[in-house]
Amino acid sequence: MTQPASIQPKKSFLERLPSLSILGPVVALVFMTAFFGFSTTTFFTSRNLSQILQQVMIVGVIGIGQTLVILTAGIDLSCGVVMAFGSIVMTKFAVEYGVPPILAIFAGIAATTLFGFINGILITRVKLPPFIVTLGMLNIATALTLIYSKSQTISGVPDALLFFGNTLKFGETQITYGVILMLALFTLTWFILSETAPGRHLYAVGNQPEAARLTGIPTDRVILVVYTVAGLIYGIAAWLLVSRYTVGNPNAGQTENLESITAVVLGGTSLFGGRGMIFGTLLGAIIIGVLASGFIQMGIPSTYQLLITGALVILAVATDQFTKRKS
Amino acid sequence: MNNPKIVMQAKNISKRYGQVTALDGADFELLDGEILAVIGDNGAGKSSLIKVLSGATIPDSGEIMLDGKTVHFHSPIDARRQGIETVYQDLAVAPAMTIAENLFLGREILRPGFLSKFFRLIDKKKMLQEANRHMQDLKIGIRSMQQSVETLSGGQRQGVAVARSAAFARHVIILDEPTAALGVKEGNMVLELIRNIRDKGLPVIIISHNMPHVFEIADRIHIQRLGRRAGVVDPKKVSMSDTVAVMTGAKQPADLGDGLLIA
Ligand SMILES: Nc1ncnc2c1ncn2[C@@H]1O[C@H](COP(=O)(O)OP(=O)(O)OP(=O)(O)O)[C@@H](O)[C@H]1O
Ligand SMILES: [Mg+2]
Numbered sequence: 001m002t003q004p005a006s007i008q009p010k011k012s013f014l015e016r017l018p019s020l021s022i023l024g025p026v027v028a029l030v031f032m033t034a035f036f037g038f039s040t041t042t043f044f045t046s047r048n049l050s051q052i053l054q055q056v057m058i059v060g061v062i063g064i065g066q067t068l069v070i071l072t073a074g075i076d077l078s079c080g081v082v083m084a085f086g087s088i089v090m091t092k093f094a095v096e097y098g099v100p101p102i103l104a105i106f107a108g109i110a111a112t113t114l115f116g117f118i119n120g121i122l123i124t125r126v127k128l129p130p131f132i133v134t135l136g137m138l139n140i141a142t143a144l145t146l147i148y149s150k151s152q153t154i155s156g157v158p159d160a161l162l163f164f165g166n167t168l169k170f171g172e173t174q175i176t177y178g179v180i181l182m183l184a185l186f187t188l189t190w191f192i193l194s195e196t197a198p199g200r201h202l203y204a205v206g207n208q209p210e211a212a213r214l215t216g217i218p219t220d221r222v223i224l225v226v227y228t229v230a231g232l233i234y235g236i237a238a239w240l241l242v243s244r245y246t247v248g249n250p251n252a253g254q255t256e257n258l259e260s261i262t263a264v265v266l267g268g269t270s271l272f273g274g275r276g277m278i279f280g281t282l283l284g285a286i287i288i289g290v291l292a293s294g295f296i297q298m299g300i301p302s303t304y305q306l307l308i309t310g311a312l313v314i315l316a317v318a319t320d321q322f323t324k325r326k327s
Numbered sequence: 328m329n330n331p332k333i334v335m336q337a338k339n340i341s342k343r344y345g346q347v348t349a350l351d352g353a354d355f356e357l358l359d360g361e362i363l364a365v366i367g368d369n370g371a372g373k374s375s376l377i378k379v380l381s382g383a384t385i386p387d388s389g390e391i392m393l394d395g396k397t398v399h400f401h402s403p404i405d406a407r408r409q410g411i412e413t414v415y416q417d418l419a420v421a422p423a424m425t426i427a428e429n430l431f432l433g434r435e436i437l438r439p440g441f442l443s444k445f446f447r448l449i450d451k452k453k454m455l456q457e458a459n460r461h462m463q464d465l466k467i468g469i470r471s472m473q474q475s476v477e478t479l480s481g482g483q484r485q486g487v488a489v490a491r492s493a494a495f496a497r498h499v500i501i502l503d504e505p506t507a508a509l510g511v512k513e514g515n516m517v518l519e520l521i522r523n524i525r526d527k528g529l530p531v532i533i534i535s536h537n538m539p540h541v542f543e544i545a546d547r548i549h550i551q552r553l554g555r556r557a558g559v560v561d562p563k564k565v566s567m568s569d570t571v572a573v574m575t576g577a578k579q580p581a582d583l584g585d586g587l588l589i590a
Contacts, residue, residue: 197435197447200424204432208421215433216404274423 021268025283036294043297046173053179056289059259060182061237063281064189065230066260072206072223073273074130078137079234080256085145086112086238091154091248101160109235116231120224145250154248164243178240190278207274262313270320331358334530335499340389342375349375351554362531364541367551373534381413381501382406410497416504419488422477427458429476430491461494465523482513493524502533506540518544538567550574559589
């Protein structure tokens with residue numbers, strides 16, 4: 001009040017430092033990669049690295065939807081099985097009903113989008129907590145997937161559904177179209193979140209819904225759109241899933257429900273909403289993939305991977321809690 | 328300034344909540360370029376009155392006029408379109424977002440061009456410049472508009488909320504208890520800010536329970552009692568104790584002599 005504002009916005013050294021929430025995962029990833037690289041001869045092979053990216057692809061794409069949801073202070077426990085349902089719709093339509101592949105894909109994505117929309121309606125109109133709504137949807141989607149597929153794997157999938165399994169070769173390194181799509185989706189989401197008004201509104205709604213509402217932001221509509229778009233993203237993930245495993249698998253998606261949340265949290269996005277970066281989720285997903293791969297290379301049972309991931313999640317949430325309390 | 332024009336006026340406003348009568352034929356008047364304090368005991372209907380003026384509640388009966396023309400507000404957004412900005416007591420800002428973002432929340436400046444408008448691309452640079460300009464205008468000394476609001480003190484946060492209203496208000500600014508949660512120094516900072524806004528020509532309505540603040544800053548004081556206006560007094564001519572006596576019903580407004588502007 002006393003001294004006038006300076007014209008040049010200056011940032012102190014501390015303000016310039018990327019926050020702990022993004023620095024943490026980067027440091028963790030660098031250490032892990034270095035560790036596995038030194039401990040094994042197989043980790044740093046291009047084959048293994050592209051394998052890791054393949055592994056990360058599904059969780060990464062689901063994680064984009066999950067990040068949007070968590071940024072609004074919500075949660076989606078149903079993402080993995082909704083994806084599975086979408087993949088069954090796609091493959092069944094294409095294989096059993098003989099629907100043109102493109103339309104089958106479209107139907108699968110429409111189905112997952114509808115799931116997301118219903119989640120959104122229950123949360124914004126019926127005012128049910130996201131945790132409960134998506135927990136219910138987890139069971140419903142699981143059941144529907146098994147009923148609809150009669151618990152049978154669907155094979156003989158046409159090529160269009162496998163499109164994202166095709167690879168680009170850079171010398172020794174192979175990258176699937178799916179991985180490229182994932183990176184493109186992350187970039188597009190980043191752009192929307194940081195450069196458009198609706199993106200900023202999403203953060204405001206997650207951070208302080210009442211303040212957002214009073215400035216005229218239609219908070220319920222923002223949340224409804226977020227859950228619906230998340231559903232659409234799970235549909236894209238379903239296509240990637242089919243491309244990767246070349247079948248419609250009714251038991252897919254079980255681990256992705258929680259793994260996507262793990263990726264989001266490891267990537268420094270706050271479970272309280274309104275804080276986080278989309279690329280953090282990519283880091284988080286890569287951390288999970290690197291851990292899994294590294295442990296396999298070292299011949300350590302995957303149980304230990306669970307142990308470490310669990311500890312990292314708690315560490316990440318503790319950091320989040322600590323930063324929140326500080327302010 | 329012999330006969331300053333009436334910017335905002337409310338006549339015979341009533342609002343009932345079930346059995347409770349919150350407003351019982353209340354009148355209200357805001358003059359151009361003034362700071363009008365609204366005081367009253369708990370439950371006197373201050374917040375109810377302000378909510379009617381800001382479009383947050385719709386009265387059962389009565390009339391609101393802006394520049395002499397009758398208006399009907401169905402939501403706070405309606406009022407805002409008419410250039411009336413309200414700072415609600417809490418929850419006015421998004422703490423994790425930057426000052427610049429908070430100033431333009433819900434009204435972001437978009438980049439020029441048809442495509443940018445269609446995809447609603449925000450113009451961060453312009454918003455930063457504008458934020459700096461507004462804060463300088465109001466002499467709020469905050470170094471960077473890119474720091475998040477949670478890094479600010481309580482008074483500075485309130486300053487951001489008030490500055491946002493000032494940036495967009497074309498007609499009236501309404502502040503509900505802007506100094507309630509603040510220490511002495513920070514409270515004074517916000518009072519200074521309110522004066523700056525008034526001096527730029529925008530009339531301000533301020534609700535407060537803090538009598539020293541009210542007497543320090545107000546040009547006129549609207550005393551609300553039992554859902555109506557008990558009177559409007561001139562703080563330069565009426566003592567604090569007499570004002571409080573009217574507010575609580577210990578004295579009649581007529582006892583105040585020529586300090587009473589409107590009965
Ligand atoms: N939404 C509501 N529902 C029911 N009663 C209400 C509501 N809002 C206000 N009232 C009642 O109307 C009366 C006036 O309330 P109001 O909030 O306007 O008083 P106030 O002067 O702002 O008091 P305070 O100084 O405590 O904020 C009170 O009796 C209150 O209980
Ligand atoms: Mg009140």
